[in-house]
Amino acid sequence: MTGTRGRPAPGAGRYGRAPRVLVILVVLLLGWHFFLTYTWGTSSIALRELIGTNLLNSYMTPMFQQGWAVFAPNPGSTNSSLEVRALLPAAGADQPVATDWFSITGADTEQFVRNHAAPSRMYLNNYILGDRFHGAFLAMNPNVRELVGNDYYGEGWLDRLRADLTKQPDPWAANYLEYEGSVTGLATAIARARWGDDITAVQVRTVSTPAVPFDQRLQSPPVTEQPSYFIEGWRSPLDVPGLDTSAIADFYGTKK
Amino acid sequence: MTLVGSTVTAVGALYRRGEEWMLGQKHATYGVSAARVVYGAVVVGFVAANFGVRDFLWGPGSSWVSPIEHQTAWPFPFVFFSSADPEWLFTLKFLLLGLAGLALMLGWHSRISAIVTLFLYISLVSTNPVAYDQTDNAFRILLFYFCFTDLSGHWSLDARRRSRAASGPRSGSGSGRRLSAPRRRIPSWVTVVLHNGGVIAVALQLFIIYGIAGLAKVAGSQWADGTAVYYPLQLDSLNPWPWLAQLVTANALAVNVATYVSVYVEVFFAFLLLTRWTRILALIGIAGMHLGIAVLMGLPFFSFSMMAADGIFIRDVTWQRAETWVRRKAVPLVARLRRNDLARHV
Numbered sequence: 001m002t003g004t005r006g007r008p009a010p011g012a013g014r015y016g017r018a019p020r021v022l023v024i025l026v027v028l029l030l031g032w033h034f035f036l037t038y039t040w041g042t043s044s045i046a047l048r049e050l051i052g053t054n055l056l057n058s059y060m061t062p063m064f065q066q067g068w069a070v071f072a073p074n075p076g077s078t079n080s081s082l083e084v085r086a087l088l089p090a091a092g093a094d095q096p097v098a099t100d101w102f103s104i105t106g107a108d109t110e111q112f113v114r115n116h117a118a119p120s121r122m123y124l125n126n127y128i129l130g131d132r133f134h135g136a137f138l139a140m141n142p143n144v145r146e147l148v149g150n151d152y153y154g155e156g157w158l159d160r161l162r163a164d165l166t167k168q169p170d171p172w173a174a175n176y177l178e179y180e181g182s183v184t185g186l187a188t189a190i191a192r193a194r195w196g197d198d199i200t201a202v203q204v205r206t207v208s209t210p211a212v213p214f215d216q217r218l219q220s221p222p223v224t225e226q227p228s229y230f231i232e233g234w235r236s237p238l239d240v241p242g243l244d245t246s247a248i249a250d251f252y253g254t255k256k
Numbered sequence: 257m258t259l260v261g262s263t264v265t266a267v268g269a270l271y272r273r274g275e276e277w278m279l280g281q282k283h284a285t286y287g288v289s290a291a292r293v294v295y296g297a298v299v300v301g302f303v304a305a306n307f308g309v310r311d312f313l314w315g316p317g318s319s320w321v322s323p324i325e326h327q328t329a330w331p332f333p334f335v336f337f338s339s340a341d342p343e344w345l346f347t348l349k350f351l352l353l354g355l356a357g358l359a360l361m362l363g364w365h366s367r368i369s370a371i372v373t374l375f376l377y378i379s380l381v382s383t384n385p386v387a388y389d390q391t392d393n394a395f396r397i398l399l400f401y402f403c404f405t406d407l408s409g410h411w412s413l414d415a416r417r418r419s420r421a422a423s424g425p426r427s428g429s430g431s432g433r434r435l436s437a438p439r440r441r442i443p444s445w446v447t448v449v450l451h452n453g454g455v456i457a458v459a460l461q462l463f464i465i466y467g468i469a470g471l472a473k474v475a476g477s478q479w480a481d482g483t484a485v486y487y488p489l490q491l492d493s494l495n496p497w498p499w500l501a502q503l504v505t506a507n508a509l510a511v512n513v514a515t516y517v518s519v520y521v522e523v524f525f526a527f528l529l530l531t532r533w534t535r536i537l538a539l540i541g542i543a544g545m546h547l548g549i550a551v552l553m554g555l556p557f558f559s560f561s562m563m564a565a566d567g568i569f570i571r572d573v574t575w576q577r578a579e580t581w582v583r584r585k586a587v588p589l590v591a592r593l594r595r596n597d598l599a600r601h602v
Contacts (some may be wrong), residue, residue, distance in 0.1 A: 015279050019445040023278045026453040034460045041468045062330050062382070063400065066393045068465050072472035074479070077487040109492040112309070116496050119554045120306045121313055121387040127493045128386040132324075181323035189320065211490035214483040218506065244316035244343065251312065 036060060041068060077211045081105040082130030082183075086191040086199040087234065096200050103207075104190060105130060107252055129186070133179040134206045134230045139172040140165075148176070151234040153201065158184075158238065180232070185240040186248075192237070193245065193253035202238075205231040282406055282451045286575030287568035289363070289410040291458075292370070294564035295399055296361025298557050299373055303354035305557075313387045314380055315339060315346040321384050328385040336379035353380060363412020370403045391558040397461055398565045404454030406447065410579075458565050463526040465562075466542070470522030479519055482512035489552060496554035504552060518545050529569055542566055 039047040040060045048056060060066075082104045087096040105126045112122035137148060147164050158181060165173040183204055191202045209227040216223045277283070311317040318339045337349055353376040359369035374396065381392045408414035478484040488494050489501040505511055521528075521541035528538035543563055550559035 015275070015445070019279050019443075019449065020275060022446065022449050023275055026278070026449055027274075030453060030456055030460065033457070034464070037461070037464055041464055062328075064397060066397060066465075068390070068468040069472035070390055070469055071484065071488060072469065072479075073476035075476075075484050075487045076491060077478075079490070079492055081492075105492065113493060113496050113554065114498075116305075116554060117551075118301060118305045118556050119496060120309045121384075121389075122309050123493050123554060124389055125313060125384070125387040132386065178323040182320055185320040185323075211487055214486045214508075214511070217486070240319045240322070242316070242340065243319040244311060247309070247312035247315075247317035251309075 033064075037064060037066075040064070041066065079209045079211060080127060080131055080134070081207045081209075082126050082133070083205050083207060084187040084191055085203050086195050087201040087203075088195055089198055089200060098203075099191075099195055101205070102190070102194055102252070104187075104252065111251065126186075129179075129183060130206045133183045133204075134208075136172065136176040136179045137230055137232075140176055141168065141170050144168055144170045144173060148180075149231070149233050151201075153234070153236045155236075157236050181238070184235050184238045185243070188237040188239060189243060189245050189248045190252045193249040195254075199237055201234040201236055203232065203234050205229050278449055278452050279445055280448075282409070282448055284455045284568040284572065285406065285409040286572045286579075287570055288402065288405045288407060288451075288455065289412065290567045290575065291398075291402055291564040292363060292366060292407040293361050293411060294560055294567075295395070295402070296357045296359070296369075296373070298395065298560055298564075299357025299377065300354055300361060302557055303350065303357065307350070310350050311343060311346065314383050315350070316341065316343050318384060321386070324385055325383060328382045328388055330378060330382045334375070334379045334382060336376060337383055339383065349376075350380070352376060360407075363408050363414050366408035366412055366414050367403060370399060370407055374399050374403065389558070391555070391561060394465065394558060394565075395561045398458055398561065401454050401457035401461060404457070405451045410575075455568055458568055462562075462565055466522040466525040470519055470525070473519050474523070479515060482515045485514045485518065485548075486511050494553040494555070497552070501552060514548065517541055521545060535569060539566060539569060 036051065036056060036059055039051055040056060083101045083106075084104060085099045085101045087098055090097045108122050108126050113119050137145060140148075144165055147161070150164075152158075152161050158177070161180065162173075162177050165177060184202065187202045187204045188199075191199050207227045207229055210225040212219075212223045212225060306313065314337055316339055321339065337346070341349065353373070356369055356373040356376055360366065360373050363369075377392075377399075378396055381388055408418075473479040473484070476484060478487060486505045489505055495501050521538060522545075525538055525542060528534040543566070546559035546563045550556040
């Protein structure tokens, strides 16, 4: 950080009172601000207690909210995908039949990531949605988690699921229900785009596949890691009010 | 002289030096101007890259986000974008962000353009918490600090207008005089102190980013065994060129070197800036890391935002030499292109 005019002439350091006061104020402000920023970034409990958690949160959010432990302590090494399937009425059968699983993130990878020097935020959206949906599920108590695997049909199924999940106190149930609403709303729109308006239910799963370990990356035939699944139960379609589905039809519909 | 006396003298000298640094002149004027150009270009690139998916991510096709939108939603006045907007209105607003970025890149009313760009960018990205990444944090915070600096010093329409206004009434334009008027109303020392304060803020923010990112990696086993950079390149979402990722990661030594250099350059970044040659090493190392992220992981907007801010650590004289070199190369090229163009029309 150097200037254009080189070193100042000797004795040029004499300024009036107002400029000098301003310098002191700016330096104090910078010191205070970056002390709080550093404390926020390091998550030091001692420093947080010294400053006060409420003061720190109210000062840092939302403008200076940040987190820089990127790819740390280790980078993510699991490929996760978000997938949907639907139930369709079958001609001459009493029971509807399930479609094949459709990978939403797989479609994103092919359309928006591969061979794109500057990918859109589609590189992120559905991957993060799936990860957080899975994370919200894992955050709940095991006995509450079991309920998520049940099927919920008919009008107001989300309210019934909410009632069931909150029968036992679990601070993370509300968070899960928010993701359930988002994911099922999106999955419904994608299912309608792929399989039409006759769908009677949708089901969502996330698939986690570990990356091939570094020391096995050159093996022939290539190593295939076993995926693990998180599957919620069947849900009646959840149509999101006011959702413009034209983009969803373009990206995930069968006309692609 | 006693120890106390020597200490007081040293502290006094340091204080005067600091005061002189803050008041004497604006620092890193070229680096700040380069950052303005890059930040504007990043916004234009962001709008172009996301234009085809804007409705699904933030516009009328994004209502499915509603249950989780509150996680990143900002309070008033950052509510300019809404999924309830009709498609045409949302598109107009989205293009307005691109225009603000273009104005920032060109240096047209630079500070206002920077503030408008910042406002629009925050308003947009905060509406979808799952399409939000560290690019947004870096861009928002660094551009906020840059708003206090003199963004228009070089390579800007503002600078050209000021230059024309200063060169005489015939060549000066009315808008140039209007633009320079506030400079007369606000004492120059105020703008100098705010500019230098903004430059310090950018520098300290970068130290925090690199320092925390580097130290957080030190605890990781994959960073310790030199294999960490291999793993993100195996993720579908961060792998735009699988053949290139495969080529790069096939060589264990290259993966080891890239992994260790990434950690060392981040942890020691601030300290390496203290002397000229280590500063050059630090800037080359960090630029190499960001270029790798930009190309191999498809994250150019993040990388260029960071590299642009790092530009404040390049001396003004180096920027001037680069500018002279480019002009020397560009002027004959432009003249030749014009001659060819004329020849075609004759």
